[in-house]
Amino acid sequence: MHEPTRRNVLKGLAATAGAPMLASCSPGGTAQTEVTASATTARFSTTAPRATRVWGYDGQAPGPGFRVTQGTRMVRRFVNRLPVPSTIHWHGLRIDNAMDGVAGLTQTPVPPGQSFTYDFLLRDAGTFWYHPHIDTLEQLARGLSAPLIVLETEPPDTDADLSFLINHWWLDGDGQIANDFTRNEETPRDPAATSHLTVNGRAPLVWGTAQNERLRLRLINGTTGRILDTSAQGLSGWVMALDGMPLARPRRFDRVTMAPAQRVDLLVDVTADPGEEAQLRTAGGHVLAAFPVEGVASASPRPTPGPLPPNRVARPDLRNARRATMRMTGGALGALGRAKIRGGATLSQAELVARGLSWTMDGYAGMPDTPFLTVGEGETVMIDIVNATAEPHGMHLHGHHFHQVGQGGRLVPLRDTILMDGGARMTIAFVADNPGDWMFHCHMLAHQAMGMMSWIRVGDRRTAMDIGRQRSGFWEAGDIC
Ligand SMILES: [Cu+2]
CATH class of the missing domain: 2.60.40.420 (Cupredoxins -  blue copper proteins)
Incomplete structure (x- = not known):
């Protein structure tokens, strides 16, 4: 009821x-x-x-x-x-x-x-x-x-x-x-x-x-x-x-x-x-x-709505982009193979599975010691994502929204998480304009817990807390709520 x-x-x-x-x-x-x-x-x-x-x-x-x-x-x-x-x-x-x-x-x-x-x-x-x-x-x-x-x-x-x-x-x-x-x-x-x-x-x-x-x-x-x-x-x-x-x-x-x-x-x-x-x-x-x-409520519906006001997001410059490939493996039907783990050791598939690791990103199972990609602040980044597994994944990038790049360089509407079918490939693009260390991982959280996570670094090497202090003036732009 x-x-x-x-x-x-x-x-x-x-x-x-x-x-x-x-x-x-x-x-x-x-x-x-x-x-x-x-x-x-x-x-x-x-x-x-x-x-x-x-x-x-x-x-x-x-x-x-x-x-x-x-x-x-x-x-x-x-x-x-x-x-x-x-x-x-x-x-x-x-x-x-x-x-x-x-x-x-x-x-x-x-x-x-x-x-x-x-x-x-x-x-x-x-x-x-x-x-x-x-x-x-x-x-x-x-x-x-x-x-x-x-x-x-x-x-x-x-x-x-x-x-x-x-x-x-x-x-x-x-x-x-x-x-x-x-x-x-x-x-x-x-x-x-x-x-x-x-x-x-x-x-x-x-x-x-x-x-x-x-x-x-x-x-x-x-x-x-x-x-x-x-x-x-x-x-x-x-x-x-x-x-x-x-x-x-x-x-x-x-x-x-x-x-x-x-x-x-x-x-x-x-x-x-x-x-x-x-x-x-x-x-x-x-x-x-x-x-x-x-x-x-009324005799007829309201007129067709116009779009919501856009948020200000920098447009990627695809011709001058930093390009990288992110390959994902694992799962019951996909080839997990050998992969690195935190600390630098390379493990066999059996050793990975014994540690509860079943998924990889860019050859790592679990959080890598070093970023998958380091880019300058303001650079356009294009990542070719290869889902070499048989299952769908919902890939989430922190700190930025990104476009999927369609036919002829068409920019698909912005997202922060994108669904990829098993075996799919896609290219995403964004302007890396938010400095710091940002996770890129599967939001199917069992996959993440079993290894499907990585990260990128935007800007020079500073800790997150240093960046926070440096940019504290930026935060004070708004009224406190
Ligand atoms: Cu997943």
């Missing part, structure tokens, strides 16, 4: 539907200066015998997250009340390297009981999210993820602006998380474990609406490894942005495919009749969100 609508409670707010707490710079929002990670409980299934023990941000799994306006400076003290070290990675934000939250690369992990202050300027408006970047598979699967919505200074005209953070949970018969975190795998050992997809922790999320209302839906694939194929009934509209970057030409929304960590912004008009229910659902028929239609 559907839960009662929250419409009357949240209507009119730029709301994270399903989340009772909002943090925002806008009037009526709750200014919040901390993000606390801790053990808590959540209810993902009405049939579960009891609440699920999870790890959450600010007492919830997934966390309530933040809505902040573009151009502001965001300062958040991360307080770790988990039993393990953690960090926060602000996924998709082009921020200072020292704030990127990658344990062992850009910061030391925050021990239990301690804190770390993240401080950065929000350059880009769009749909982003945050999660730990240490033991990421386990920490995300236990509940640590939250939306980070950066609002345009003049948002498009809508009746509601909803972020939908999609998570997946394996629950045992007692309603508890069933993953076996001693193995870096997506699937639990217990064959009786049940699979649950939630939106903002609800299954399904319910949002009451009216015919011809226009909704902004910000879909975030926060699963650890699922490709989500999503379509709608009773809703008609446009894809407005991918991974937080607006499309110059919005395209009609029919269905969208999202790799783990990818985001899609939709503007949809409610076309279902009063008394009907519009739905957002997966290709498998699973209802992610239900929109019961009560009445008619």
Whole structure:
């Protein structure tokens, strides 16, 4: 059964539907200066015998997250009340390297009981999210993820602006998380474990609406490894942005495919009749969100929307690009072969598998000692990615958005995470204009945990913390929010 609508409670707010707490710079929002990670409980299934023990941000799994306006400076003290070290990675934000939250690369992990202050300027408006970047598979699967919505200074005209953070949970018969975190795998050992997809922790999320209302839906694939194929009934509209970057030409929304960590912004008009229910659902028929239609908001829908205002991203100069090849191997059906590991040793396939390493990038299994590529600040980089495995991967570059390079040098719209089919090759291009050490890895987190990770260095050799100090004037450009 559907839960009662929250419409009357949240209507009119730029709301994270399903989340009772909002943090925002806008009037009526709750200014919040901390993000606390801790053990808590959540209810993902009405049939579960009891609440699920999870790890959450600010007492919830997934966390309530933040809505902040573009151009502001965001300062958040991360307080770790988990039993393990953690960090926060602000996924998709082009921020200072020292704030990127990658344990062992850009910061030391925050021990239990301690804190770390993240401080950065929000350059880009769009749909982003945050999660730990240490033991990421386990920490995300236990509940640590939250939306980070950066609002345009003049948002498009809508009746509601909803972020939908999609998570997946394996629950045992007692309603508890069933993953076996001693193995870096997506699937639990217990064959009786049940699979649950939630939106903002609800299954399904319910949002009451009216015919011809226009909704902004910000879909975030926060699963650890699922490709989500999503379509709608009773809703008609446009894809407005991918991974937080607006499309110059919005395209009609029919269905969208999202790799783990990818985001899609939709503007949809409610076309279902009063008394009907519009739905957002997966290709498998699973209802992610239900929109019961009560009445008619207006006689006709709003006019076709124009594009969202673009974020300022430098255009790659393909003729003068630094070019490199990134080859990925491994998996059950792909050739893993020999590979290097951290420290420089080269191991046989059997030795790698014995250490839980099944995937490689550029001949390394696991985090390499040295960057895959070092480029000058401001250089255009082209990476030819060769997926020499039989499985799809969702490749994420930190600190930059990139274009896939299409036929004749055509630049495909910007992304920070791209889905590659098994056996596929593609070329990506970007201007390396954000100095520091940036991870490039698979966001199917079991693959990452089993070796599929690498990094690039932009600019001369300085530590992330040095860059942070040098650029502190840059951060102070915005109002603190
Ligand atoms: Cu992968």
